[in-house]
Amino acid sequence: MTSRNHTQDSSGVRGFHLDHQLQLLPMDTSEKTEVVLLACGSFNPITNMHLRLFELGKDYMNATGKYRVIKGIISPVGDAYKKKGLIPAHHRIIMAELATKNSHWLEVDTWESLQKEWVETVKVLRHHQEKLATDSCDHPQRSLLMDRPGRKRKWDEQKQDSSPKKPQEPKSTGVPRVKLLCGADLLESFNVPNLWKTEDITQIVANYGLICITRAGSDAQKFIYESDVLWRHQSNIHLVDEWITNDISSTKIRRALRRGQSIRYLVPDLVQEYIEKHDLYNSESEDRNVGVILAPLQRNISEAKHSNPTA
Amino acid sequence: MKNRIPVVLLACGSFNPITNMHLRLFEVARDHLHQTGMYQVIEGIISPVNDSYGKKDLVASHHRVAMAQLALQTSDWIRVDPWESEQAQWMETVKVLRHHHNQLLKSSAQMEDPDPSKTPSASAALPELKLLCGADVLKTFQTPNLWKDEHIQEIVEKFGLVCVSRRGHDPKGYILDSPILRQFQHNIHLAREPIQNEISATYIRKALGQGQSVKYLLPDTVIAYIRDHGLYSSDGSWTGKGKIS
Numbered sequence: 001m002t003s004r005n006h007t008q009d010s011s012g013v014r015g016f017h018l019d020h021q022l023q024l025l026p027m028d029t030s031e032k033t034e035v036v037l038l039a040c041g042s043f044n045p046i047t048n049m050h051l052r053l054f055e056l057g058k059d060y061m062n063a064t065g066k067y068r069v070i071k072g073i074i075s076p077v078g079d080a081y082k083k084k085g086l087i088p089a090h091h092r093i094i095m096a097e098l099a100t101k102n103s104h105w106l107e108v109d110t111w112e113s114l115q116k117e118w119v120e121t122v123k124v125l126r127h128h129q130e131k132l133a134t135d136s137c138d139h140p141q142r143s144l145l146m147d148r149p150g151r152k153r154k155w156d157e158q159k160q161d162s163s164p165k166k167p168q169e170p171k172s173t174g175v176p177r178v179k180l181l182c183g184a185d186l187l188e189s190f191n192v193p194n195l196w197k198t199e200d201i202t203q204i205v206a207n208y209g210l211i212c213i214t215r216a217g218s219d220a221q222k223f224i225y226e227s228d229v230l231w232r233h234q235s236n237i238h239l240v241d242e243w244i245t246n247d248i249s250s251t252k253i254r255r256a257l258r259r260g261q262s263i264r265y266l267v268p269d270l271v272q273e274y275i276e277k278h279d280l281y282n283s284e285s286e287d288r289n290v291g292v293i294l295a296p297l298q299r300n301i302s303e304a305k306h307s308n309p310t311a
Numbered sequence: 312m313k314n315r316i317p318v319v320l321l322a323c324g325s326f327n328p329i330t331n332m333h334l335r336l337f338e339v340a341r342d343h344l345h346q347t348g349m350y351q352v353i354e355g356i357i358s359p360v361n362d363s364y365g366k367k368d369l370v371a372s373h374h375r376v377a378m379a380q381l382a383l384q385t386s387d388w389i390r391v392d393p394w395e396s397e398q399a400q401w402m403e404t405v406k407v408l409r410h411h412h413n414q415l416l417k418s419s420a421q422m423e424d425p426d427p428s429k430t431p432s433a434s435a436a437l438p439e440l441k442l443l444c445g446a447d448v449l450k451t452f453q454t455p456n457l458w459k460d461e462h463i464q465e466i467v468e469k470f471g472l473v474c475v476s477r478r479g480h481d482p483k484g485y486i487l488d489s490p491i492l493r494q495f496q497h498n499i500h501l502a503r504e505p506i507q508n509e510i511s512a513t514y515i516r517k518a519l520g521q522g523q524s525v526k527y528l529l530p531d532t533v534i535a536y537i538r539d540h541g542l543y544s545s546d547g548s549w550t551g552k553g554k555i556s
Binding site: 052249252253260265266269 | 331505507525528
């Protein structure tokens with residue numbers, strides 16, 4: 001990485017450009033871009049690892065000094081995704097809600113899961129970005145900052161005040177931006193044939209942005225280097241190192257449950273209790289959608305055939 | 312039908328602070344012993360080390376005990392025992408095992424149960440106390456002067472070890488490398504944790520010092536306690552009695 005901000009005078013003394021120095025100063029909140037982290041996935045079930053992704057993503061983006069993360073959204077995929085072992089959306093939603101009960105900034109969104117057909121990730125991003133734009137229009141002075149209950153009360157008090165007072169919340173730079181939060185597995189799934197449309201991937205990284213939590217030493221950087229689309233938009237792809245190997249995959253959780261093994265402390269207690277109470281995961285549930293083609297594969301392959309009938 | 316041997320698992324350590332990984336050790340160990348068909352785990356005990364252990368950054372034991380208590384509020388089989396931390400000074404692990412074993416024998420003797428219809432799994436056999444640890448602790452047996460050989464022998468011969476695997480460690484190798492461990496390897500149970508969960512307390516302290524989130528790595532109640540008491544803050548001013556050695 002070249003050090004373009006360093007200069008050297010004739011005596012060899014290094015100086016910094018002024019703009020670099022300004023970057024080192026803590027920025028006043030009014031210049032930060034507000035960000036909403038959106039995670040799409042099966043959440044089958046939600047685990048402590050999913051929740052950690054949000055915490056790591058938030059810490060990272062806030063620490064850049066350029067962003068302020070105001071909300072995290074968990075968007076469980078619809079049943080029409082047809083993934084093997086995917087249990088009904090209403091259970092997955094309830095578990096996600098139980099898991100985020102104690103969070104001030106994470107919430108669960110059901111829009112995607114309520115659609116009749118499977119929805120491409122880029123469309124979910126678009127839906128949420130448009131929703132944020134509409135919210136901003138309706139309440140121009142309102143900050144969506146939900147970090148502390150205290151702040152929420154302040155906004156309510158402001159509403160009472162009829163005179164146009166200067167807002168107490170920091171001015172935002174406009175509509176908050178939605179970014180896709182994910183692990184390295186999603187990034188690498190871009191290469192799976194027919195899973196993603198190239199134009200969708202392009203839109204995701206060009207118009208929205210990716211925050212990808214990766215195990216330290218993973219191949220994510222190499223992956224970006226090897227893709228022209230990702231490379232072109234690398235400034236919009238944030239790779240966050242995860243120093244704690246946190247391999248709590250939902251697949252392993254389901255396997256442990258089938259074998260009568262404990263999943264305590266891997267998922268929030270309320271989620272574990274819910275799973276136990278409703279006996280959600282067993283060999284029958286794991287057999288759901290066996291032999292069925294995953295919705296994106298089905299759609300992309302048939303669309304390709306449709307546009308190229310001789311293929 | 313053969314009766315299962317009742318087992319109590321004892322974990323010694325700094326618990327500075329307690330994390331979800333520590334709690335997982337108990338769950339994994341219990342599952343493992345149950346799967347052998349030979350044991351019934353009846354209790355888990357967390358025994359935070361005495362302040363005079365002198366480990367760097369160790370916060371006062373009353374805090375570490377309180378945090379463990381909060382973490383275990385929702386557990387119906389694991390508890391904290393402050394005995395070790397309340398002694399005048401640090402004591403060897405084997406002594407902690409001996410103490411708890413004596414306590415166990417005393418309470419077993421006091422329990423009179425003439426009921427002939429007692430379920431087979433709750434046998435009249437004397438409960439066994441086993442030391443629960445991660446593979447990293449097994450490795451420390453090799454560190455010169457850290458453990459006395461006769462203590463290692465007593466631990467594996469008289470009590471037994473349940474060792475939960477950890478990434479980057481080769482517990483089978485450590486056992487084979489040590490004559491004492493080799494001799495009593497039948498009393499060393501190696502439990503595999505298929506879900507890698509490397510939540511070290513060291514990392515937690517570092518993250519807290521840097522103002523980073525540790526949510527979902529340890530129970531919310533413990534995080535709240537740490538925050539309320541200003542523990543592990545970056546300015547190095549311990550409100551606890553911890554020694555910065």
